[in-house]
Every structure is written in C-alpha cells, then in structure tokens.
Amino acid sequence: MSYIQPEQLAEQARSLLDEYLPKVSSLKVKERQKIPAQEMPTQDPIVRSANMEEVALGYSFEQAQLEAIRCLQCPKQNCIEGCPVKIDIPRFIHHIAQGEMEQAIAVLKETTLLPAVCGRVCPQEKQCQLHCTLGKALKDVDKSVAIGRLERFVADWERINGKTVIPAVKPATGKKVAVVGSGPAGLVVAADCRREGHHVTIFEAFHKLGGVLRYGIPEFRLPNDIIDNEIETLKAMGVEIKTNFVVGRTRKLIDLIEKDGYDAVFVGTGAGLPIFMGIEGENLVGVFSANEYLTRANLMKAFEKRADTPIYPSRKVMVLGGGNVAMDASRMAKRLGAGTVYVVYRRTENEMPARKEEVLHAKEEGVEFLFLQNARRVVGDSQGRVIGVECVRYELGEPDASGRRAPVLIPNSEFVMEVDTVIVAVGNGSNPLISQTTPQLAVNKRGNILVDETQKTSVDKIFAGGDIVLGAATVILAMGEGRRSAEGINRMLAEGE
Amino acid sequence: MSRILFKQQFTEDVFLMRLHAPLIAEERQAGQFIILQTDDDFGERIPLTIADADTKEGSITIIFQVVGKTTKQLSTFSVDDELPALVGPLGTPTHIENFGRVVCVGGGIGVAPLHPIAQALKKAGNHVTIITGARTKDLLILENEMKAIADEFIVCTDDGSYGRKALVTAPLKELCEQTPKPDMVISIGPPVMMKFCSETTRPYQVFTQVSLNTIMVDGTGMCGGCRVNVGKEVKFVCVDGPEFDGHLVDFDNMINRLNSYKDIERHHYKCFVENAFKEQEVEA
Numbered sequence A: 001m002s003y004i005q006p007e008q009l010a011e012q013a014r015s016l017l018d019e020y021l022p023k024v025s026s027l028k029v030k031e032r033q034k035i036p037a038q039e040m041p042t043q044d045p046i047v048r049s050a051n052m053e054e055v056a057l058g059y060s061f062e063q064a065q066l067e068a069i070r071c072l073q074c075p076k077q078n079c080i081e082g083c084p085v086k087i088d089i090p091r092f093i094h095h096i097a098q099g100e101m102e103q104a105i106a107v108l109k110e111t112t113l114l115p116a117v118c119g120r121v122c123p124q125e126k127q128c129q130l131h132c133t134l135g136k137a138l139k140d141v142d143k144s145v146a147i148g149r150l151e152r153f154v155a156d157w158e159r160i161n162g163k164t165v166i167p168a169v170k171p172a173t174g175k176k177v178a179v180v181g182s183g184p185a186g187l188v189v190a191a192d193c194r195r196e197g198h199h200v201t202i203f204e205a206f207h208k209l210g211g212v213l214r215y216g217i218p219e220f221r222l223p224n225d226i227i228d229n230e231i232e233t234l235k236a237m238g239v240e241i242k243t244n245f246v247v248g249r250t251r252k253l254i255d256l257i258e259k260d261g262y263d264a265v266f267v268g269t270g271a272g273l274p275i276f277m278g279i280e281g282e283n284l285v286g287v288f289s290a291n292e293y294l295t296r297a298n299l300m301k302a303f304e305k306r307a308d309t310p311i312y313p314s315r316k317v318m319v320l321g322g323g324n325v326a327m328d329a330s331r332m333a334k335r336l337g338a339g340t341v342y343v344v345y346r347r348t349e350n351e352m353p354a355r356k357e358e359v360l361h362a363k364e365e366g367v368e369f370l371f372l373q374n375a376r377r378v379v380g381d382s383q384g385r386v387i388g389v390e391c392v393r394y395e396l397g398e399p400d401a402s403g404r405r406a407p408v409l410i411p412n413s414e415f416v417m418e419v420d421t422v423i424v425a426v427g428n429g430s431n432p433l434i435s436q437t438t439p440q441l442a443v444n445k446r447g448n449i450l451v452d453e454t455q456k457t458s459v460d461k462i463f464a465g466g467d468i469v470l471g472a473a474t475v476i477l478a479m480g481e482g483r484r485s486a487e488g489i490n491r492m493l494a495e496g497e
Numbered sequence B: 001m002s003r004i005l006f007k008q009q010f011t012e013d014v015f016l017m018r019l020h021a022p023l024i025a026e027e028r029q030a031g032q033f034i035i036l037q038t039d040d041d042f043g044e045r046i047p048l049t050i051a052d053a054d055t056k057e058g059s060i061t062i063i064f065q066v067v068g069k070t071t072k073q074l075s076t077f078s079v080d081d082e083l084p085a086l087v088g089p090l091g092t093p094t095h096i097e098n099f100g101r102v103v104c105v106g107g108g109i110g111v112a113p114l115h116p117i118a119q120a121l122k123k124a125g126n127h128v129t130i131i132t133g134a135r136t137k138d139l140l141i142l143e144n145e146m147k148a149i150a151d152e153f154i155v156c157t158d159d160g161s162y163g164r165k166a167l168v169t170a171p172l173k174e175l176c177e178q179t180p181k182p183d184m185v186i187s188i189g190p191p192v193m194m195k196f197c198s199e200t201t202r203p204y205q206v207f208t209q210v211s212l213n214t215i216m217v218d219g220t221g222m223c224g225g226c227r228v229n230v231g232k233e234v235k236f237v238c239v240d241g242p243e244f245d246g247h248l249v250d251f252d253n254m255i256n257r258l259n260s261y262k263d264i265e266r267h268h269y270k271c272f273v274e275n276a277f278k279e280q281e282v283e284a
C-alpha cells in the first residue's frame, strides 16, 4: 500500500459522503457494502520515524461518518460478542452516522472508561472486528467496520472539544478504598468506586500515573495527553493520589487495612517482571529488557535532550519477540536513531501476536523482520559490549496444543548477525513484590493472584484484577476486570452498612 | 515530595541530608535504600542508601557523593527545598543475627550504607571489627560514628595521610589469618574494592557479603536494568539484593554494566556544571 496524505483521504470521504448522505435511510445492504472502508490517516512514514508524535492521526469527521454508514446495524450483533466489555457497538456507531457525537460518547461511557485508549490499542482484528458481519460478507477482516477507529474518533471528539463530563459522585459514604497500581485496571476501579461516594486513594510506585499506558506504550501510539486527561477527570472526582508509594515496601498491603483503615483494597499491580531468554551473553552491555528500554524512553523521556536519564546509543538493534512490546521497542529504537532495526521472531508473520496495524506501521518505518529465526547467544567484545548475536533458523512443524504450528530447529543453521544492541521482548511474568510481602495472599505457580468470580482474593477485603491476575494480557481485559472488581467492592461495602 | 530538613557537607564532594519521610523512616531496615529525583519530569531516578532514620522526627538520612549530574544537582539543594520524588524503602533488608565475629569493611562513600548495618549487627550481639578506608584523610567520613560502634576500629588511607597506609584488603587479610578467623565479612564500597575484598577472603572461606550499586531505573523489579550474575543465576539487585555473596558475584560484568552510559553521563554533567556557571555569571 502506498502512502496517502490525510488531506486526500478526507477529501475522498467528503465527496463520497455527499453522494451517500442524502439517501442514507434508504441504502440497501449491497450498496452499503460498496462504500470503501476508510483508511486511517497517518503521518508520513519517513517523517514519523524521526519523531515521537502519534502515527495514526484519526479519522476526519467525514471519514468517521462514512465509516459509520458502512455498518449494517445487524439484528444479530456479532461484533458485540467479540468485545470483552460488550460495548453496544451498533448503537454508538448509529449515533455517529447521524452526526450525534454526544449520544455516541454516552453509549461508550456506559461500558468503558477508556475509549480513547482502547480504540487505539485493542487488538480489534482479533476481537470486535473479527466477528463483524460486514467483514465476513466481504471475506476480509480488514474490511470489517473499523469499530476501534470509530471508538477513538468519538473519544477524541469529546476530549478535543472540551466535552469531557466529570462523572457524578454520590454523597460520601465514609468508606475508604485503596487502589494499588494506576494501570488501566486501577484507574477503572478508582472511578467506579469513587462514583459510589467512597473515598478512593490510588497508590502508585512510580512518580507518574498510568502504568503500562505511560511507561510501556510509546507516545507515538498513545499520547500522554490522553492518559493525563483521564487522570484529571479522576482528580476532579476527588480521587486522592499518592505517587512514589510502593505497596509492600512503603506500607504492607495488610497495613493499609489494619493500620490505615481502608475498608477495601484493589491490587492492580500489572505483570511487570521482564522475562529473559536465559541465553549466553544476555547480561552484556547493550542488552536490555523491552521494559527497561521503553521506560527510559517513555517515562524518563530519554528521547528529549533535556532528560537526565540516558539511553544507549545504538546503530544496529535486534529486538527479540513478536508481540506489541517488540513492535514498540523496535519502532522506538528507530526513532532514537538506530539505522537498522531487526525484529527476530521464531515463527512466521501469521503467528505474531502483535496488533496487525503495528506490524504494518513498523514495516513502513523500515523495521526489518526476520522470521523463523531465534537468538541463541549474544556475542561481546573485550569490554563486555554487544557486537553481535548468533542466531539459528527454524521451520514450521506440526500444529501444537495451541493450534499454532510449532517451530522446529534446523540443525547446523547458526549464523552471526552484527548488532550493537539487543532488546528482549519475549514477555512479562508477574511482579512478586506484593505476594512476597503478603504471604497470606494465594497465588498460582506463575505468581498470578487467585481471585473468585467477584475478583476477591483469598484475603478478606482484598480484590485484584488486570495483568497481576491474568498474566500479561490486554488493556481492555484489565479494564474489564477493574469494572468487575469495583462492582465486587461496591457491593461488599454496601452490604457492610 | 519530601522536604530537606538538614544538610551538611562532609568533604568537597560528600554531603549528608536529612529528608522528611515519616513512612519510610517507620518501615526502613538496615540495608535498604530509596530512589529520588531532583526533577520529576526530566530527572533521573537515582538510588541512595538510607544511612539512618529518626522515627520521632519522621526523617531519613542520606549520604551521597557527587559523581554526576543528579548528585551534583542534589548537592545544590538547601534546607527547606522540596525533593519532587522520593520512594522507598526499597531492597531486601540485611539479614541480621548474632553471627559471632563480624568484620565490616567500608570504602569511600560505602561507609554510609555500612553504618546502619554495623549498628544493627552490634545490637544483635556481634563482635564488630570495622575497617574503613579512603584515598586520603580528607575523604574519610563518619569516623566517630563508626568508632562508637566498633569493638575494634582500623583506618586506612591509600596515601598514608591518616591511619595505616594500606588498602583495606591488607588488614582484612590479617584478620582472616588470625584464629579464630571472622565468621563473616561485610564489604561495601566501590565495586573494585568489593571485588578484591571477596578475593581476599575466598581462600579462607570466610563468607563475604557485598552490597551492589548497579544502575537502576524503577527499583521494583520491573526493568531488569540492575541484573547481575550471581553464581549461575541472574539476580535483580533492587529486589533480590542489594546484598549478595561476594564469592559468587561476577564483578567484571557488573563493572562493565555500570559504565554503560559513561560518555553520555559525562556530557550531562559537563552541561549541567557549565549552565550553572553561566547562571551564576548572569546573576552576578
């Protein structure tokens, strides 16, 4: 696909809209199917791979309306089934088609707190859009209604036009809720519990809020303004915020209840434990976990001249892994000046867990993909600095338990790639800090906190949700668990009256 | 936010500060550290050991040496200034019990983190020998405080300007040769010193604990930047440490990793000092 300027996309949409809008109420299914799927306008790949600004610019008003008109408003709403939080998709899209943005955002807010985030980062092609009837009819999931982009459009419309409504807060109940961790799960619990009139305090280990949304997912994919906007809303609702507070260290989890008088605690501390490959040379100078690399770049702003936190000066970078984290790390490395960036993945493009759009964007920005290969050893010089990686090749064998064809090592296929930096992005385990300092909290083998169907843990008054329960998952799943936890907490506190 | 309650300059580039941090003061144990920032937008997160704490005042004490941009900037803060970010206590506390005869070796700024540990060991009933060393007399810190704890106190300077003219490893070796030999050695100082202390005690099979000062970012086990090879395992200094068995630590790798950003850090320091100089000129 060649690059099309945003203005051109907007212009195309405008003229098509002129054609369709007058007859919208009488459009036949066949005619709707003919409306071209609206492409996401982006920054020019050459320009954007040298800046930190958002890559996807968002639909123009006309594009959004045209895309919304594509929706068939199916009686059987398959799309909703695909959404983990069951957003009423046809209804919010119908409002966009009618140009009723205020109603559209209201529909979204019934089920999701962070539409601007999920619209940007959900793996839509595996969720809502996978089930879309239109995509099925056109035999191409890329031709499904662009639900995520529309969700984003509405949320951005609300924010940019200053229409953000501060949710109403019920009269004070005198009950106190502690939220540990300010990722998507924690933010949702804070909002939902505060709405019920409870006093809510967020405890965050870092000096800034947002969890992975802040320190992991880069600005060029999720601008900080959006997170800041959500946090301003929470503050306006009266949520108390304590940053630089590591629960388990600054205060034990149990002490929040026993000493500080919290009536309920939510643990949403995320997955944050970087997994390394366990290969030779992995501790050489120039090998980083994606968490470290991205935290330096995002949270610590190492891409800005005035930032004190240094980032490794790289010319040739190898990123190991094939998920969103690997995409973010590789694209970040490009932006920080690396001439060559390889992504090395053991399987093929079809098996990559990353969002499709991110893979496409990475390719456009010049990231090179090496499939069916893996690193076996990192090679260093006399000062212990990385000078290369020994890789081996794989071929696809029989499908494994997950239904994916398992990669099989090709014997004697070793070769060395010359690189100066290696970024390991092969996954995150659960951070053990809370469980180690709270022995009575039941966890599974992998260290994930065990919860019941209301998200309550093995300890009274303590709930948990998000990646610390699910293992490294997604923003929308974390948000969903947050919602459920808040319901559990609110019910418990109401019953305790 | 944390207010600076007290500041004292020890030597040309070593400073002590007491910071208002009641929760940290209450929870902290010997061997733990904090992370602070001099600016919470663009500042670096730097780890510093909690040298002491006062629960009545609600304060903790840090002792730091100016080595780069952030420590330089910190040294320009005065009493009543607020530090924008301070988090802790971090790290696993030192395991304290009555081991018997313990030798505590502190080199340079390492004496600061050693102080609360020596104190706790003494309190637990150990016979505590303290060896402190510095390049020259003016760089020695906490001499009286350490002397007050020690059953036996040995000072060395590299240039012989005070105490014995020796490296700390010389008296350490002599102590290992005595009977009874020490039950345990704790060594805190520059990585090279900890490496050689570990080498000194290895032939005598005296357990030697070191406190590693790797590069850190979050200090909670999230980034892996602080990882070191300990025996056959990879450990995260911020959560598994900072203390490890010195006989198992791969010091050469650790020292290489500490130098990862040397050129950039030197540049930041230079820019900061030059800017501060320019500002002074403007003011004058």
Ligand SMILES: Cc1cc2nc3c(=O)[nH]c(=O)nc-3n(C[C@H](O)[C@H](O)[C@H](O)COP(=O)(O)OP(=O)(O)OC[C@H]3O[C@@H](n4cnc5c(N)ncnc54)[C@H](O)[C@@H]3O)c2cc1C
Binding pocket: A121, A122, A123, A180, A181, A182, A183, A184, A185, A186, A203, A204, A205, A206, A209, A210, A211, A212, A213, A216, A217, A245, A246, A247, A248, A268, A269, A270, A271, A272, A294, A324, A325, A328, A355, A431, A433, A434, A465, A466, A467, A468, A472, A473, A474, A475, A476, A478, B220
């Ligand atoms: C680089 C990257 C890219 C990703 N891209 C996508 C994507 O495109 N789409 C998608 O859906 N998902 C993506 N994910 C996954 C998604 O971000 C996570 O699933 C989600 O953020 C989990 O939310 P959470 O609230 O459970 O935890 P987190 O977002 O991890 O937040 C946990 C918070 O708790 C804090 N904390 C931890 N321990 C303590 C403590 N003891 N005391 C106080 N605070 C503590 C942490 O500092 C952190 O701020 C990505 C993840 C990464 C790392």
Ligand SMILES: Cc1cc2nc3c(=O)[nH]c(=O)nc-3n(C[C@H](O)[C@H](O)[C@H](O)COP(=O)(O)OP(=O)(O)OC[C@H]3O[C@@H](n4cnc5c(N)ncnc54)[C@H](O)[C@@H]3O)c2cc1C
Binding pocket: B033, B044, B046, B047, B048, B049, B050, B063, B064, B065, B066, B067, B068, B069, B070, B071, B072, B109, B112, B113, B212, B213, B214, B215, B216, B242, B258, B259, B261, B262, B265, B266, B268, B269
């Ligand atoms: C657990 C722990 C406890 C520590 N306790 C103390 C203490 O009580 N007093 C004290 O003066 N220092 C202590 N340090 C070291 C202190 O953190 C560094 O001196 C500081 O981060 C340097 O920051 P800077 O910006 O001034 O210098 P930079 O410009 O960042 O670095 C200058 C030089 O210092 C080294 N360095 C850089 N970052 C670190 C780091 N995070 N840790 C160690 N060395 C580093 C590098 O080799 C570099 O060449 C401790 C470190 C750790 C990990």
Ligand code: SF4
Binding pocket: A082, A083, A084, A085, A086, A087, A089, A112, A118, A119, A122, A124, A127, A128, A129, A147, A148, A151, A476
């Ligand atoms: S939240 Fe995610 S899955 Fe649900 S509709 Fe929005 S983009 Fe689709």
Ligand code: SF4
Binding pocket: A070, A071, A072, A073, A074, A077, A078, A079, A080, A089, A090, A131, A132, A133, A134, A135, A145, A147
């Ligand atoms: S399945 Fe697709 S076409 Fe049907 S209502 Fe949902 S979004 Fe619209």
Ligand code: FES
Binding pocket: B215, B216, B217, B218, B219, B220, B221, B222, B223, B224, B225, B226, B227, B236, B237, B238, B239
């Ligand atoms: S400092 Fe990040 S894991 Fe230790």
